[in-house]
Amino acid sequence: MIDTAVPAVPLAAAPAGRRVVGATRLDADAHDAEHLLADLVRVVAANDPSVVACTHLVSSPWRHVAVSVSFAAAGPAGPELVAGLAAALGEDVALAAIGPGPVTLHRGPDQGRRGAREAAVEHATRSEGKVVVFPGQQALVGELPLAEVLTASAVEQIECLSGAYEPDSTLRVVGGFVRPRLRAGAMVLHCSSPGPRELVPWEMENPPQCGGH
Structure with missing residues (x-):
């Protein structure tokens, strides 16, 4: 129906x-x-x-x-x-x-x-949602300049939840796991800063996986 x-x-x-x-x-x-x-x-x-x-x-x-x-x-x-x-x-x-x-x-x-x-x-x-699949996702692996994150993928903004960060910082992605969010009309990647010029995605660990997913 x-x-x-x-x-x-x-x-x-x-x-x-x-x-x-x-x-x-x-x-x-x-x-x-x-x-x-x-x-x-x-x-x-x-x-x-x-x-x-x-x-x-x-x-x-x-x-x-x-x-x-x-x-x-x-x-x-x-x-x-x-x-x-x-x-x-x-x-x-x-x-x-x-x-x-x-x-x-x-x-x-x-x-x-x-x-x-x-x-x-x-x-x-684009007001809310955790993004699981998005264009350019496969390119976000290893250590990347922040400018490259924004040009190589659909991520439009990067926000550091632990404070300000330097524009020339790099993003370190472990295992290719990146989960941006839709918020206020943009795809935003929330990060933390373990070092003065290094960011990591705020959500880092994969959920449990099983065959085919």
């Missing part, structure tokens, strides 16, 4: 030329939500180098971790896109699709629809 009347959060428009999909199984654990996110990326945008995928701590119908992806607006749209996602991900997944244009479609269990929409709107407005 596809539903348009889910007034949990204000309407949002997808960025030009892109679609945004929010999804949830009402996972309480971020690791479980990242499994759903990996499946969502695989289904809608496995070969799209512009894909951005996020997790979101949402409030509807209770606090849980929902997910979202944005990708180039090509291929199936509208009901066909949502129906295809429901078939691929399972009927227990609630979905919300945006764009091009405002939120138009919802599908899945009633309890999850507001959470899926909340995640989709946060992503579309």
